Amino acid sequence: MRRLSFADLQEGREERGTLALLFITDRCPVGCGHCSVDSRPDSPRITDFALFEEVVEGICALPDARVIGISGGEPFVERRGLSLASRRIHESGKDLILYTSGFWGPPDPGDDHAGQAPAWARAVLRRAAAVYLSTDAYHEESVHEHRFTGAARAVAAEDVWLVVQVVNDPAMVARAEELLTLAFGPGWSSYAEVATAPLLPYGRAGGLASPLLPSERPRYAGESFGKCRTANVPTIRYDGTSTMCCNEMVITGAGPKRLRRRCTDRREVTAALTGFTHDSLYRAVGTVGPGLVTAHPRYQDLAGKEFASVCELCWVMAKRAPEEPRDNLIDAIRVLGEERVG
Incomplete structure (x- = not known):
């Protein structure tokens, strides 16, 4: 089994089609104040397991994907679904990445009788190439240090x-480094690394008062936006909704309809995710960026207009794009852009 680092995953996001994501549930018991999708203990979860099995088989059948992530919500609230998905992804020969809060960690790592994670959770962990375990001041309100360190030890x-x-x-x-020292001692870097992510002003975090969230977001000209690595990770939701990227807002229904497709069986899942990978507009957004695409006559007026995020610009472009996924001019712009960067 490979061990994938943060750098490995970032590198994989540069190679279009090699990564895919399974969004396994909206539900999460942690309730962090900075949640970008407003996941709650009573949010929707898997109800149609026949469809879910088709979803899993469809993502496992992707011909070029080498790494599949499982996120949510909190994947470990879906014992049946997560056990099935992790087993099938592992059996398919693809690397598995898990994203979790670690709420399932043992409550007291010093107690020999309570110092292990549940057996089913350990079986899931065993199939992974890496586990992304979140912690910060927001998580610690629900996942205290004993559970975090217990979860960290369970992974290691x-x-x-x-x-x-x-x-x-x-x-x-x-x-985070202090918690890792508690879990593993001063040599914690042999087991783990710390990676940072920006605080996003969406979901519950949209109303969060924090110096990390400016009161007014800066805006930039459309032509200035570079590539969006998120657009290189097509995603399938547990209910058969496929999306062109792993942006949680898109997964949960935001943005134009062209960003999503509805799938009812494994063949449709594989076809939809493969189609997103090869769609001219989304491929350009993920490899050279929408800024260069503003050279296309359909989008020229967006070059000088200002946008608060690459998502905002991408959504405007998606609304204007025809349903036909192939656009020879966008492909030519992308190729020229790749040659210039290369």
């Missing part, structure tokens, strides 16, 4: 690489 016990993901704030990075 299965010889799986641990990526501790925190909000990009020096104090939160320092706290």
Whole structure:
């Protein structure tokens, strides 16, 4: 089994078609104040397991995908679904990445009788090439340090690489390193690494008062936006909704309809995710960026207009794009852009 680092995953996002994501549930018991999708304990979850099995088989059949992530919500609330999906992804020969809060960690790692994660969770961990374990001041309100360190030890016990993901704030990075020291001692870097992510102003975080969220987001000219690696990770939701990227807003229904397709069986899942990978517009957004695509006559007026995010620009482009996924002019712009960068 490979051990995939944060750098490995970032590198994979540069290679279009090699990554895919299974969004396994909207439900999460943690309730972090900075959640970008407003996941809650009573949010929707898997109800149609026949359809879910088709979803899993469809994503496993992707011909070029080498790594499949499982996220949510909190994947470990879906014992039956996560056990099935992790087993089938592992059997398909693809690398598995798990994203979790670690709420399932043992409550007291010092107690020999309570110091292990559940057996079914350990079986899931054993199949992974890496586990992304989130922690910061928001998570610690629900996942206290004993559960976090217990979850971290459970990952390491299965010889799986641990990526501790925190909000990009020096104090939160320092706290993550402190927790890893509690879990493994001063040599924690042999088991884990810390990776940062920005605080996103969506979901519950949209109303969060934080110095990490500016009161007014800066805006930039459309032609200035570079490539969006998120667009290189097509995603399938547990209910058969496929999306062109792994942006959680798109997964949960935001943005134009062209960003999503409805799938009812494994063949449709494979076809939809493959189709997103080869769609001219989305391929350009993920490899050279929508800024260069503003050279296309359909989008020229967007070059000088200002947008708060690459998503905002991409959604405008998607609304204007025809249903036909192939656009020879966009392909030519992309190829020229790739040659210029290369």
